[in-house]
Amino acid sequence: MSRIRVAVLGAKGRIGSEAVRAVEGAEDMELVAALDRKDGLETLTEAGAQVAVDLTHPDAVMGNLEYCVDHGIHGVIGTTGWTDERFERLRRRLDASPSTGVLVAPNFSIGAVLTMRFAQQAARFFESVEVVEFHHPNKADAPSGTATRTARLIAAARAEAGCPPQPDATTSALDGARGAEVDGIPVHAVRLRGLLAHQEVLLGDTGETLTIRHDSLHHSCFMPGILLGVRRVVETPGLTVGLENFLDLD
Numbered sequence: 001m002s003r004i005r006v007a008v009l010g011a012k013g014r015i016g017s018e019a020v021r022a023v024e025g026a027e028d029m030e031l032v033a034a035l036d037r038k039d040g041l042e043t044l045t046e047a048g049a050q051v052a053v054d055l056t057h058p059d060a061v062m063g064n065l066e067y068c069v070d071h072g073i074h075g076v077i078g079t080t081g082w083t084d085e086r087f088e089r090l091r092r093r094l095d096a097s098p099s100t101g102v103l104v105a106p107n108f109s110i111g112a113v114l115t116m117r118f119a120q121q122a123a124r125f126f127e128s129v130e131v132v133e134f135h136h137p138n139k140a141d142a143p144s145g146t147a148t149r150t151a152r153l154i155a156a157a158r159a160e161a162g163c164p165p166q167p168d169a170t171t172s173a174l175d176g177a178r179g180a181e182v183d184g185i186p187v188h189a190v191r192l193r194g195l196l197a198h199q200e201v202l203l204g205d206t207g208e209t210l211t212i213r214h215d216s217l218h219h220s221c222f223m224p225g226i227l228l229g230v231r232r233v234v235e236t237p238g239l240t241v242g243l244e245n246f247l248d249l250d
């Protein structure tokens with residue numbers, strides 16, 4: 001059996017260093033490159049990488065990914081910072097390299113993916129929905145990629161069900177007090193020493209509330225999802241957004 005030749009970008013980071021160990025420990029994979037800031041991307045082609053796992057920084061991910069796609073290297077992308085404009089840019093790039101696959105996964109943990117799915121299912125049954133995410137204070141971006149994706153999925157489910165805008169009588173608020181709005185869903189970001197990555201989806205209706213909460217307690221929770229992404233992306237050309245597409249959830 002030939003092993004999948006994998007490179008990790010952001011290899012010295014919190015999640016990248018864990019990913020290096022996970023790839024090294026996977027029998028069907030070979031770690032051929034471990035790059036961090038200032039390492040040249042040509043190392044990827046020189047090492048014959050088939051898949052690049054990007055766990056770097058929102059400012060770096062697009063350049064890395066464009067190099068990979070242009071050189072036919074599949075991408076498994078955990079780095080955040082995805083906007084509609086970035087997805088469009090990536091789609092255009094992939095059009096020119098039709099056999100290359102890219103997975104952009106806002107969250108690789110199974111529990112977080114299920115949180116998003118359950119929130120999507122529950123969204124149309126409640127008048128009010130808000131998302132609160134909690135992370136370590138070294139995180140570069142807010143709100144988290146997971147919270148943004150969760151809010152988008154909730155908003156889409158509510159729009160499809162014909163839900164009206166949610167009630168909110170606030171007419172006067174300190175800037176930021178009601179969080180940021182993602183497709184009409186309030187999203188609040190907490191940064192607190194001691195935390196890793198956590199999220200609550202709060203749903204409310206007359207006389208009841210439902211809270212869907214997920215806690216990532218260690219970076220190891222992202223590893224099965226990353227390895228699954230590597231195995232599946234080599235046989236899935238084009239852009240896949242969300243690990244749920246590889247989980248046979250329905």
Ligand SMILES: NC(=O)C1=CN([C@@H]2O[C@H](COP(=O)(O)OP(=O)(O)OC[C@H]3O[C@@H](n4cnc5c(N)ncnc54)[C@H](O)[C@@H]3O)[C@@H](O)[C@H]2O)C=CC1
Pocket residue numbers: 009010011012013014015016035036037038055056057058060064077078079080081105106107108109145222
């Ligand atoms: N999708 C998911 O499940 C997860 C995604 N993340 C995301 O992964 C990214 C990294 O998170 P952390 O590991 O906590 O950050 P970190 O700051 O600990 O690590 C990032 C690493 O990338 C390196 N780096 C920066 N620019 C680079 C470049 N151009 N080329 C190669 N390496 C470069 C840095 O030197 C650093 O070692 C963030 O966007 C974070 O939100 C983090 C955890 C899970």
Ligand SMILES: O=C(O)C1=N[C@H](C(=O)O)C[C@H](O)C1
Pocket residue numbers: 080106107108135139140143144145146147196197198
């Ligand atoms: O920076 C992190 O730590 C994480 N980033 C991702 C995000 O922004 O959603 C995934 C997870 O929340 C951990």
